[in-house]
Amino acid sequence: MRGLDWHLECLACGATRSADGLPAVCECGQPWLVRYPSRNPGLHARAGIMQRQGMWRFRELLPIAPGEDPVTLGEGDTPLLAIPRTGTRIGLPGLLLKDESANPTGSFKARGLSAAITRATAAGAERFTLPTAGNAGVAAAAYAARAGVTVRVFAPESTPRTLLAQIVSYGGDLVLLRGHIGDCGKASRAWAAESGACDLSTLREPYRIEGKKTLGLELALQLSWELPNAILYPAGGGTGLIGMWKAFVELLALGWVEGTLPRLYAVQSTGCAPVVRAVREGRDRCEPWTDPWTVASGLRVPAPLGDRLMLRAIAETGGGAEAVDDADLQAAATSLMLEEGVDCSPEGGATIAAAAELVRRGVLHEGETVVAFNTGAGWLYRNPGDLLRGP
């Protein structure tokens, strides 16, 4: 394998290491982040970025070597939509929606898994494992198929069955467990140790976050290289939030954008809100949430490994965290679908419900550029039989 022009750094303890092999987490147990000190693409590189397509258009800012082909299904380039009907109703007529349901496999998870499987297969891995709340498992199964490798997916048996059916359809080796994603993570790590499979868990390898970084890069591009004022993001594992923070910091350092970092708001369900509780209590770590439950399965993450990084991103950007009830997030998702024609996931609904609350409290203002995320498609959570059954 050719030498890679980046290395890894642990923000928690300051350790660094080369990117060779299959890096997992730092010895201190915290995630590795990718650093590119030898790269300094100038403003002229933005022209090349405009000529390419998908999230790998940003290859100057991503973990890929010149001439190397990523494992891709065309992820990225998702729409940034004005949603004036919904926006006006909640007091933010200019509200924008980043609709990640347009990705291959129907969710934002495509970005991270494209990057992670690109790097791990380049390093020689052929067997993978991960725990999932649903969407990551679908994306892992699809990108494993695309790469010609195998993946075992551990999911809670309560996961919406359409998500499970997609995992199986892409050829994923699905194992259902009682419990939540934390329990699945333990089983996945045990199986990785036993089988030698590469662990793709959130932040247990350094590249999913680099894929998620393209959420922020794409927002900057779509806003003509200006940054929004505030972003509402449904935070389970939190890679997207951390990835966008990293994206904006890198863009500012390169001089590709100017101004201040967008305020990042983590949105959770009141049934599982460890980040919201930590922000309210002023902590830099999350306490595990007891008996987590929410219909927004992607938010059922009681003890995220990226808690420190998420809390740091929120603090450094002057953002916050907000929990909404399941009834409210479901109603918001349904409204978005009927008012704007966007197939909104429960997690996406949560960001709209949170936006309404933050307007009421005067945290978000009408004149600001505010972006809410629909991280995935609603159909993955629906059971067609339920909808069409007669009275």
Add this chain to the structure above:
Amino acid sequence: MRGLDWHLECLACGATRSADGLPAVCECGQPWLVRYPSRNPGLHARAGIMQRQGMWRFRELLPIAPGEDPVTLGEGDTPLLAIPRTGTRIGLPGLLLKDESANPTGSFKARGLSAAITRATAAGAERFTLPTAGNAGVAAAAYAARAGVTVRVFAPESTPRTLLAQIVSYGGDLVLLRGHIGDCGKASRAWAAESGACDLSTLREPYRIEGKKTLGLELALQLSWELPNAILYPAGGGTGLIGMWKAFVELLALGWVEGTLPRLYAVQSTGCAPVVRAVREGRDRCEPWTDPWTVASGLRVPAPLGDRLMLRAIAETGGGAEAVDDADLQAAATSLMLEEGVDCSPEGGATIAAAAELVRRGVLHEGETVVAFNTGAGWLYRNPGDLLRGP
């Protein structure tokens, strides 16, 4: 409403009319096509096209006035993927797949309905109706929601229930009928006459085809303004095939591309193959197919209104038509999902199965640039309960 800088022409009888109001079909019963004689965007316009996103990036070539906002969900910009594993297996290692499942609502139908509902709502329509084999109904329901208008959708009761569930979820007024899409078309036209609703049926208004035209425009852009040698397209109503033909003719006339028209191959199921039969018999019209049946519900169109235009497009480009068995198209769709990670519809599978057959017969060659279409996502045809049920 401002004056529109295009008019309509009937290829069958040569009649023309202005684009004012809500045009349906020509008095001779054949479809209207849009003509833009006053437009002549030069090569420099391609730079502006690169700066925009989605199918409306091509607005210089589409039925939209300067400054006018389309009814959009971000449709278009779908991936053009190399599929080397599948391609090599069937003898076309360079085979490309245009993956239309990445559109909002999961299929190519988004393009046509975005264009049709943009123009009809601009002309004042607030109630719509259409018959559907499934995907067009989903797209119509979504774009009607986006525009704040209503749509009644007539579908065969045999339509896959996931498709039906999506129509209902977007707020579409779903009416199920015994029979095929032709029977639904009759019911839809009767209801249009009764209620005054605007009829969005394939080619019964002139703008869905303009949206589908962007399939061809996008291919040209993605191939760096070169045309492919051959295109395999699953033809039900045929708007996509006719739209691409129109796109390539217009691009050649503008001087944006050079060379010869891509050979267009219409792919159908042996259970409903009126176009294939007409090509084989050298006719310029299709005879209605008796007792049409195929699992590829989008191909269950026994008497397409666009038959003359389709047959002309096939003849003028030196293409052809090919029918494949349901078993073969389903196996090809499954293989594509497992080999390449693309969630392939039965219609998409048909194009891969047809490509394999056309290679065997020496019609397609290894050195050619060949594009197969996956017109929609496979999940819309699956019932998650079936996949997860135990033995």
